[in-house]
Amino acid sequence: MFKIRIAALLLFAALGSAARADLSALIAVEPTNKKDGLLLSRQGLEAGLGKALGTRVTVTITEDLAEAMRASRGGSYDIFIAPAQVAASALLRGYELVGSTDTPEQYLLVGRPALASADAVKGRKLYLPQQDSIYTYMARGMLNASGLSFKDLGLVRHERYPQAGLTALYLGVSDATVVRASDWNDFAKQYGNAAKVLAMSTPVPGGFSVVMRKDLPAETRNKVSSWFASSATAVGLKPLTERPALTEYQKVAELGLFTPTHLPGAKVVTAREVQQLIAKGAVVVDTRTEREYRAKHIRGAVFAPYVEKSLKDVAFDAGQDDFSSLAKLDKNKPTVFACNGAECWKSYKASRVALQQGFKEVYWFRGGLPEWEAAGLEVEKAVVVAQE
Secondary structure, three states: OHHHHHHHHHHHHHHHHHHHHOEEEEEEOOHHHHHHHHHOOHHHHHHHHHHHHOOOEEEEEEOOHHHHHHHHHHOOOOEEEEOHHHHHHHHOOOEEEEEEEEEEEOEEEEEOOOOOOHHHHOOOEEEEEOOOOHHHHHHHHHHHHOOOOHHHOOEEEEEOOOOHHHHHHHOOOOOEEEEEHHHHHHHHHHHHHHOEEEEEOOOEEEEEEEEEEOOOOHHHHHHHHHHHHHOHHHHOOOOOOEOOOHHHHHHHHHHHHOOOOOOOOOEEOOHHHHHHHHHOOOEEEEOOOHHHHHHOEEOOOEEOOOEOOOOOOOOOOHHHOEOHHHHHOOOOOOEEEEOOOOOOOHHHHHHHHHHHOOOOOEEEEOOHHHHHHHOOOOEEOOOOEOOO
16 A cells, blocks of 8 residues: 555656646747748647657647737747747747747838828728738737827728738728838839828837747757757748847737827927926926835835726726826926836826816826936935825
């Protein structure tokens, strides 16, 4: 009986150790590039990588990019083999880059010649390929940078083929579309007068990007990198010949997370401009939480929190939020709203609400406290709360 118990305990320990050593990988297939996804062998990847690591590897394949983005935010897999937007999200959350299969390429928001800028797409018809595609992701980001969301458009039409958007423009069926720069260059040679470039992205890593968790053992990470560099082609993955700069992924991530770059009705200001406004009597309003404010804030800033429950989107519903402290501020004074930088939406929303409430002179300090500190300007910890 004793020997049986010992054997059972050893078996349990072995199984537990194996379970802990298991690795998981997600292959997220870009809807507009299914061909590369079809070439990949899930079983081959499980067997090949598993053999190299000496452990079991479980591979999941999905075409649901929304689910893949959620998985990247939650760290649900050890390895992601995915389009740039998914890899970029993972790289913000404890993953490191192994490499990518294709050269980076820019994406363009292209519209009819009569449209002066990206802002002019408001109320118009936009053609996009498939809702979860990189094209749709880039479109959302470029519109967001111009202070627009899909809700501001007259119609967003999702179809199957990316290049067909240019045809739709040429035929007058659509007012704007998003295409790769290479496709636009080919189109412009023949039909350049039929459309114009309204906005352009930074370079976006192409094809599949491979990222893995930073907290995997160093030996495991080295074996993963080595296998993808030397053996992944045997299971249908194109060679990881590219090593894009991490800034390229950061820019992709910012499109989905960051606030617009301008705000109609308000002036977007820099740290030095805020310093000058303060000297002239402007009020700086810190819209962050009380804990953040108490820790440190711009010298002289008053605490008037924007309690945020609405989506981080230009089409946010202010009715879901609480900015009752706005009533404590003087509408006639120049007012600067700030929070935690370009990815913080509270100061943007506060500026929008202040404009709606009739504030005479609104300034939005998009860079917020991080930019203020980077400029070497003074911060303090004493609490100054907006008074009735």
